Amino acid sequence: MTATPHAALQKVPVTIVTGFLGAGKTTLIRHVLENAGGRRLALVINEFGDVGVDGDILRSCGVESCPEENIVELANGCLCCTVADDFIPAIEALLAHERRPDHIIVETSGLALPKPLVKAFDWPPIRSRLTVDGVIAVVDGAAVAAGRFADDPAKLMAQREQDGAVDHDNPLEEVYEDQLLCADLVVLNKADLLDADDLARVTAEIGAATPRSVKIVPTREGRIEADLLLGVGAAAEDDLAQRPSHHDDEEGHDHDDFDSFVVEMPAVSDPAALVGRLARIAEDFDVLRIKGFLEVSGKPMRLLVQGVGSRFRHQFDRPWAPGEARRGRLVVIGEKGVDRAGVEAALADPVAA
Structure with missing residues (x-):
C-alpha cells in the first residue's frame, strides 16, 4: 500500500534504547517486536565487538512487524562516535524503502553515550524527517543493587566537582550516569x-540521579508493553539542555578504556559445565561481558550464551541453517588491560571442557 502524501510528510518517530552492558536491551526489543500492535518497525543495531550477536538474536524472531530487510547492523564503531559516517546513511536507506517504517528503534552499544546521537536529530537534513520519540535507558537492577556503580551517583558527582585533587574518573560509572541523564523512561x-x-533502594x-521527572518501570525479561515504550512523544532533540552529560564540553569520546576481543570456540559437550567455567573466568579476570554462540556436539540447534560479570544465561535459540558453518565464537569485553592471554588460556583449558 502506498503512503498518502500526508503520511509522507509526517516525521518518523525514533526510539533510542540505551543501557549498560548486559542490561537486557536486546531482550526488551525482541519483546516489543513480538508485540508491535500492527506497527511496521525498523531496527538499527550497534554492537561493541565484531560478532553480530544482538542482530542475530533479533533476526531470528521472524516476526512480520520487522522484516529482515528492516534490520540494519552497524559494527564499525560506537554510534555516538560515528553518527555521520554510519548512522545517517543507515537511516536514509530505511526511509527510502517503498514501505517506510512507522517507527525506528535504535539499539546502541552498551558503551554508547546517548546524547551525541540525540544531537544528530537536530541536524537540518534529519530534523525535517525524524524525531526522537524517546530515549529509553535499560538498567540491570541486580548489578546496580550489587554495587556495580556508586550508591549515590549525584553525591559522588558533587564531591568530584568540589575536590580539585580528584583527577580521574570511572568510565563505567560515567557511561551509566550519562545514559540515565538523557533518558525519558528508565526500564x-x-x-x-x-x-x-533492594528494589526500593535502586529505584x-x-x-536521584536523573535531572528531570523520569518514569522508572520495573520489569523482568524486558517484558514491557510496546505502547509504553513507543509513542512517548518526547521530541528529545528539542530539549537537549535538559539532558546534561559528563561530555558536554567535549567534541566526542572514545572507548580506549575498554578492550574487546573474539575467541573462537570448539564444539562443547556439556553446556552447563562450560557456562560454569565462563562464570569463573569472568570473576577471575574481572570480565564485564561475554556473549556469543556455541556449537553443542550432537545437537541440531545453536547455543546462545550471554553473561554479565559472573551471571550467565544460556539457551538454544535456533537450528543451525543448512550449509551454515557451525562455528563457536564468544565476544569478551573488559576494561583496558584485561588479561586477554589469560582469558584465552582459561577458555582453551581441556580439563574444564
Missing part, C-alpha cells in the same frame, strides 16, 4: 532478582 530490568528493599538511587 529497571531483572527486578525479579531483587527483594523489596530511589536512579530517581
